[in-house]
């Protein structure tokens with residue numbers, strides 16, 4: 001890239017462009033050369049210097065240059081967690097094969113590519129020792145680029161349009177004739193029309209269009225934010241969008257205007273299918289990690305168990321005070337799932353404790369005869385063996401273990 005070009009922020013993660021110290025660096029990437037040995041300060045590099053590098057001039061800054069990595073190991077310090085790893089390998093003027101392994105797992109890849117072909121291998125790996133280790137073998141083992149992105153930072157961007165128009169940097173191209181196949185992992189359900197208006201930018205200038213069509217992308221199950229861009233530089237437009245048969249909204253725009261729509265959706269079968277009416281220019285998909293509760297709720301859990309162990313089978317407490325306790329337990333259990341701050345936790349604990357403290361005992365009957373009428377044999381005083389304290393394991397209210405989620 002030249003000195004005037006703006007550095008593109010490709011998002012969280014590690015993106016390495018392999019090559020020589022003088023070959024061009026792909027925008028948004030970090031250079032790794034063949035003799036860059038790991039050091040703790042940078043947190044990445046080869047275990048030992050690799051076999052050399054080449055620059056074949058084409059097809060782009062990332063893939064034109066590579067290092068020869070047969071027998072080499074790349075080390076990258078990362079926080080423990082799950083990572084998507086993408087290995088980009090190939091050569092503009094030679095056939096190629098590259099095999100790799102992540103964290104000493106089984107070798108993968110190795111598909112032979114011919115001159116000008118490039119392979120992109122993707123896998124997900126768990127790192128639990130603070131360092132991602134990638135080993136390479138193969139008669140050539142060229143490494144052109146590597147991308148490492150935490151699963152919680154997953155995102156993918158699509159630029160729709162004509163095959164010949166430019167694809168926005170950092171986006172995957174979806175040409176109007178690109179049909180879904182499982183190897184690629186995304187595509188349309190049928191060929192549709194396209195237009196390229198030449199402006200205002202690479203995402204918006206071109207789009208695909210049809211009255212009713214699907215765009216499908218393979219995704220891990222989970223929640224995602226969809227950010228859709230639609231419009232036309234020279235015409236007004238109304239696009240409608242739905243997922244799993246349910247509308248997620250529409251974008252209406254005047255001539256030369258572009259609208260955007262952001263919606264959260266849930267993927268449960270490994271695939272998102274977006275049904276589209278009319279134009280779509282761009283689509284960005286961001287994974288939404290499950291909210292991790294950062295508050296320690298152990299104290300509230302303990303109090304809930306304690307509260308649930310209080311039985312009113314023997315009518316020890318007034319109906320109204322016991323009903324209040326049951327309500328408080330229910331509220332506390334719902335709060336366990338929703339609490340995000342220490343302050344909320346203390347409010348919930350105080351509220352449940354109050355309901356426990358305010359349990360009101362039924363006064364002793366004035367005439368013992370009343371007890372007889374009701375079946376004295378089961379009364380708490382007459383038959384302690386069947387009293388509430390000995391019955392803890394049986395009723396649902398008395399068995400906190402079965403109610404824990």
Ligand SMILES: [Ca+2]
Nearest residue numbers: 129131132133
């Ligand atoms: Ca490791």
Ligand SMILES: [Ca+2]
Nearest residue numbers: 018062065144
């Ligand atoms: Ca490269």
Ligand SMILES: [Ca+2]
Nearest residue numbers: 160203206281
């Ligand atoms: Ca586009």
